[in-house]
Amino acid sequence: MIHANDTVLSVRDLTVRFGALTAVNQVSFDARRGHITSVIGPNGAGKSTLFNLISGAIRPSSGSVSFNGVDVTGRAPQRLTKAGLARSFQITNLFFELSVFENLRLAAQALEPSSRGLWPVRRSAIALQRAEELIAQFGLAAKAHELAGYLSHGEQRRLEIAVALACKPAMLLLDEPTQGMSHADTEETGAMIKSLAGELSILLVEHDVGLVMNLSDHVVVMTQGAKLAEGLPAAVRANPAVQAAYFGQGSHHA
Numbered sequence: 001m002i003h004a005n006d007t008v009l010s011v012r013d014l015t016v017r018f019g020a021l022t023a024v025n026q027v028s029f030d031a032r033r034g035h036i037t038s039v040i041g042p043n044g045a046g047k048s049t050l051f052n053l054i055s056g057a058i059r060p061s062s063g064s065v066s067f068n069g070v071d072v073t074g075r076a077p078q079r080l081t082k083a084g085l086a087r088s089f090q091i092t093n094l095f096f097e098l099s100v101f102e103n104l105r106l107a108a109q110a111l112e113p114s115s116r117g118l119w120p121v122r123r124s125a126i127a128l129q130r131a132e133e134l135i136a137q138f139g140l141a142a143k144a145h146e147l148a149g150y151l152s153h154g155e156q157r158r159l160e161i162a163v164a165l166a167c168k169p170a171m172l173l174l175d176e177p178t179q180g181m182s183h184a185d186t187e188e189t190g191a192m193i194k195s196l197a198g199e200l201s202i203l204l205v206e207h208d209v210g211l212v213m214n215l216s217d218h219v220v221v222m223t224q225g226a227k228l229a230e231g232l233p234a235a236v237r238a239n240p241a242v243q244a245a246y247f248g249q250g251s252h253h254a
Helices: 047-054 077-083 100-111 125-137 153-165 183-196 209-215 233-238 240-247
Strands: 007-018 021-032 036-040 062-067 085-088 171-175 201-205 218-223 226-231
Touching: 007 047, 007 201, 021 036, 021 047, 021 062, 021 201, 021 218, 036 047, 036 209, 047 171, 047 201, 077 085, 085 153, 100 125, 100 153, 125 153, 153 171, 153 183, 183 201, 183 209, 209 233, 218 233, 218 240, 226 233, 226 240, 233 240
Parallel strands: 021 226, 036 201, 036 218, 085 171, 171 201
Antiparallel strands: 007 021, 007 062, 218 226
16 A cells, blocks of 8 residues: 555646747656656666756756655755755766775764764764764775775765765655766666665665666656656556657657
């Protein structure tokens, strides 16, 4: 049975126009709690713009985003993080000149009570403990004291997801987490993302169709700024309109 409180994120008629261009056109879908919901589509489909609308980087022209039943449309990213919605970007967002551990400890600082804001960082017991937990969870122990800038591309992406989880969000938004990765790194990252689902809800924007089909509980397909189809991975993969949009197979019927 699906209950209303199973829906963690609800997107309704989300639209944004840049001048004459409608980049995202009346997109609606729901993401269920503890599930991996993925948005896929060919290049230029509007996936990253949709991600930016949901994560507060861009204000929509119309439509709404609700998180845990609260309207969060157009809220600034920092306010969304406080509400429990964290995001990780296509472009790496790390402090390259700090160690892996320091990146995680800084990100976890938000867990400390604000009354301790003026305390020396070394006394931030909660943040230190959270950083240790994440290093163990993400298999980063061997790299804990290495500068983030010296990590491999795959390790940096893994650290970036760990940083996004430092403040214990209820939902994680991931924008193309495997972009530029080797096949092995992509497989490893996919397995890691899958292992996070359950307590955590995940919205994944991704270009790798194979990865999405293996990972997701629910798939939303976009093309030319609009939603083309949605459903279980197998049903979406078998949809002739999706095949036509992605692979040019057959004619595209409405």
